[in-house]
Amino acid sequence: MAKGKKKLWSYNTGHKGINWVRVYERSQSPKSLYIEWYWEGRRWQRALRTVMGHPVTDHRIAMNLADNMAATLEQRHNDKAFVKFRAPQEVTSENEIASLGETVEKYHAAKEGVWSDHHRKSMERRRAFWLAHLGADTPLTHISPAMVEGAPMDGGDSTKRKTLMYMRGLYTWAIRKARILPLSYDLSGLEVPAVTKGGLSYTVHEIRSLLDALEQECPEAAWMGHVAWQTGRRSGAILAVQPEDVVLFDDYALISFKKEHDKSKKPGEAAVSGRGLELTRILLADERDTMTGAKSDTALRGWLYRAEERAGIDRIKGRGWHSFKRAFATAADNMGAASKQSGTRRETLTGIYEQDWVAPKVELAAKLEEIVSSNRTGSGT
Structure with missing residues (x-):
């Protein structure tokens, strides 16, 4: 036995x-x-x-x-x-008082150089909200976690979390970088709602159906889908790919992703093959600024939502282009490929996309293409 x-x-x-x-x-x-x-x-x-x-x-x-x-x-x-419910402390020295309005001006001036345009606009909205609710002249030392949590915020947990995290980030910067507040004012008592509904994945069957449906939208949408599936990259990184970032080979295309468009702020490369390679050749035949031609994430969401409707896939809150990344990680792990996408925390996944050589990337792209090509109908291949 x-x-x-x-x-x-x-x-x-x-x-x-x-x-x-x-x-x-x-x-x-x-x-x-x-x-x-x-x-x-x-x-x-x-x-x-x-x-x-x-x-x-x-x-x-x-x-x-x-x-x-x-x-x-x-x-x-x-x-x-x-x-969390500490009493505001009075400050007697004029030089020690920092108002919320003065601090956010310095905070944005220090950070705007590294923020993307989209993120900067979001941060501007949150700044306007907190200044209107708490008052620009309110000293930072008079703001408690309970006051911040009590703000009348609209939207779901994700929006509330981002709004609260703005204040936590502001105080962290004021303490650690600007050094205009003592550590005791770090808003550590702030209750930030955890968001667990995001990051939902598509199944392989849904990925196959979506790729077929994206073919009916436009070549750019189809290319976006195949690149997202074969590389596991985030939509923002794919959206920023320009023709000069792509190098064609006989059986694959190598795409370079610039660090300014990557969440981890690191450059990287990924390979696409099969139908992804065919679409890459089609798009490169036309003169264009970016491979997708889309100007914003809104256009990308429109492509995906219409594809879901064509494919008969239910629209579930929390699913989007990021779900391709989730499906990619699951499929690659199941194949023993030990995949890692640039832009994912080093501790969460191990992988081949932190290597300098290309062969494993090409092999993985080919395997992923084979998965969605089997039993496909109406794909245009």
């Missing part, structure tokens, strides 16, 4: 909802242990080699780290509960 597999080691400490931490093995012969914890409604996981800067396989060291992190999280939880 075959012996059963050895149970993987794990150790947890703390209390759920406050300071629960777990360290554990992912395999029988781990190169490093992993750590997991919850904070502000989100689950966090890291390899201990990432946390410590070197591999950790000793269970005693891992348990000690877990106990220390649990103690830290408990302290943060207690501090958060204390500062």
Whole structure:
């Protein structure tokens, strides 16, 4: 009779909802242990080699780290509960007073150089909202987390989260960069709603149907779909691709993505093949500024929503072009390709897209093309 597999080691400490931490093995012969914890409604996981800067396989060291992190999280939880309803502190010195209006002006002046036009417009709207609600002349030291949370914000949890995160980012900048506030005013008591509905994925069957439907929209929309599926890149990065960023080869096209259009601010390359390569050749035959010709994300959403309607796919809130990226990651992992898209946190996925060589990228693109080409009808291929 075959012996059963050895149970993987794990150790947890703390209390759920406050300071629960777990360290554990992912395999029988781990190169490093992993750590997991919850904070502000989100689950966090890291390899201990990432946390410590070197591999950790000793269970005693891992348990000690877990106990220390649990103690830290408990302290943060207690501090958060204390500062949420703290009374505003009066400042006697004129030089120590910083008003909300003055601070946001300096904040935007310091940040606008690295913000995209779209992000800058969003931040301008949030600045106008907070100035109208709290008052431009209100000292930063008179604003408490409870006052910020009590603001009458419209929209869903995602919009409210972004609006609240604006204030948290402003205070963090004022403390750490501008150094015009003491650390005690970091808005650590601010309750920011966790958004878990986003990042939904399409199934492979839905991807196949959408690619067929995008063919009926226009060549640009079809190209966008194939590039999103075969490379896992975000829509903003694909939207910014110009003809000079594309190099054609016999059986694939290599696309370069500039770092200013990547979430991680790193340049990268990805390959497309099959129908994606055919569409790339078609688009390059015409003179154009960008490969898609679209001017905004609104146009891209229109393409996708109309394709969903043609394909008979239900419109589900939380699904969009980012769902191609999710489907790409799932399919690549299932194939053992250990895929990684540039723009994804280093700790979340391992992968081939951080390599300098091209062959694995081409191989992965070909495999993904094969998945959606099987049993396809009406694709135009």
